[in-house]
Amino acid sequence: MRRAPIYISLFFLLMGCSSDKDQINITISAASSMMDSLYEIKQQFELEHPEVTVYFNFGGSGSLRRQIEQGAPIDIFISASEKEYTRLLDEELVTAGEVILKNILVVISPKDSENKSLEDFLKSTEKLAIGTPGAVPAGTYAKEAFENMNIWDEFEERKVFAKDARHVLTLVSEGTVGAGIVYASDVKKSNEISILEELNPMYHRPIRYFMALVEKDSIEEQKKVFAIKQFYDYLQTETSLAIFKDYGFEVVQQEKLVNE
Incomplete structure (x- = not known):
């Protein structure tokens, strides 16, 4: 070895x-x-x-x-x-x-966001934070899910890549972006963000x-x-x-x- x-x-x-x-x-x-x-x-x-x-x-x-x-x-x-x-x-x-x-993936937003669902966010022009696909598993799973949902390309000019899931959480909680994709475990005890919805696990490989x-x-x-x-x-x-x-x-x- x-x-x-x-x-x-x-x-x-x-x-x-x-x-x-x-x-x-x-x-x-x-x-x-x-x-x-x-x-x-x-x-x-x-x-x-x-x-x-x-x-x-x-x-x-x-x-x-x-x-x-x-x-x-x-x-x-x-x-x-x-x-x-x-x-x-x-x-x-x-x-x-x-x-x-x-684990499972969730779509999160700042606590005071006007968006109440992923659909609401899609209609906005706000940025989306995810972990860098290929380097950060949460980002890889998120990309896979959005590709299978046929909405990945809708974020072409709106994606902000983060170094890990915790970085995504920080960007969202500070209001730097309008939404992010993290694991459910990242936000289980957080009072600083809102969960818009869970991503259906059928759209990505098991986490x-x-x-x-x-x-x-x-x-x-x-x-x-x-x-x-x-x-x-x-x-x-x-x-x-x-x-x-x-x-x-x-x-x-x-x-x-x-x-x-």
């Missing part, structure tokens, strides 16, 4: 996170749509395992995949895109993992979250290996799954994935 050079900036950032030699630090790269739920899970996990500190690296799944290819010091990868997970699996950079969650352990070139200390596996397993406990559900994710039946 070949690995690209260490992803330097992230490496030194993580190396400086803790000076306690007895503290075990683990790092998870995860789709930005999981930010709120994972921080809540982190708090609970660290209460139960005070010797472990969990750090997160959030972003679009495509960007996170590229960081791992470049050698970023990541321990667990959680992708909102099957393509990004499969690519790393084919490159032998992650182990076969699990599908743990599903599934893939979780896998990142392969290592060097042998990690046994206590860190154990801590990584502890958190990996903890994400699949009833405690964690209940938190994911509370944030709008759909928990799916666990299925071990293989590289066929």
Whole structure:
């Protein structure tokens, strides 16, 4: 297995996170749509395992995949895109993992918007924010849905591409754009936006979250290996799954994935 050079900036950032030699630090790269739920899970996990500190690296799944290819010091990868997970699996950079969650897309607008539906928004001249297709899974799914609904071309001069789903949420909540496409989990506990409607999942591929352990070139200390596996397993406990559900994710039946 070949690995690209260490992803330097992230490496030194993580190396400086803790000076306690007895503290075990683990790092998870995860789709930005999981930010709120994972921080809540982190708090609970660290209460139960005070010797472990969990750090997160959030972003679009495509960007996170590229960081791992470049050698970023990541321990667990959680992708909102099957393509990004499969690519790393084919490159032998992650182990076969699990599908743990599903999500749906929603059309959102600023709280004070005059638009009450996607149809209303289509009649306006306002901008639409989506994650960059090909790099951000939410944007890829949105483009696929709009193409199948035969309305993608209607946004030719109105699209604003964002770096991830959280960026879309920010653009909408600040009123920079008139609407955006995000995951239902992004807005489950938000009071700053309105949901115009859910996009029918029949118009795009299923939105599934893939979780896998990142392969290592060097042998990690046994206590860190154990801590990584502890958190990996903890994400699949009833405690964690209940938190994911509370944030709008759909928990799916666990299925071990293989590289066929």
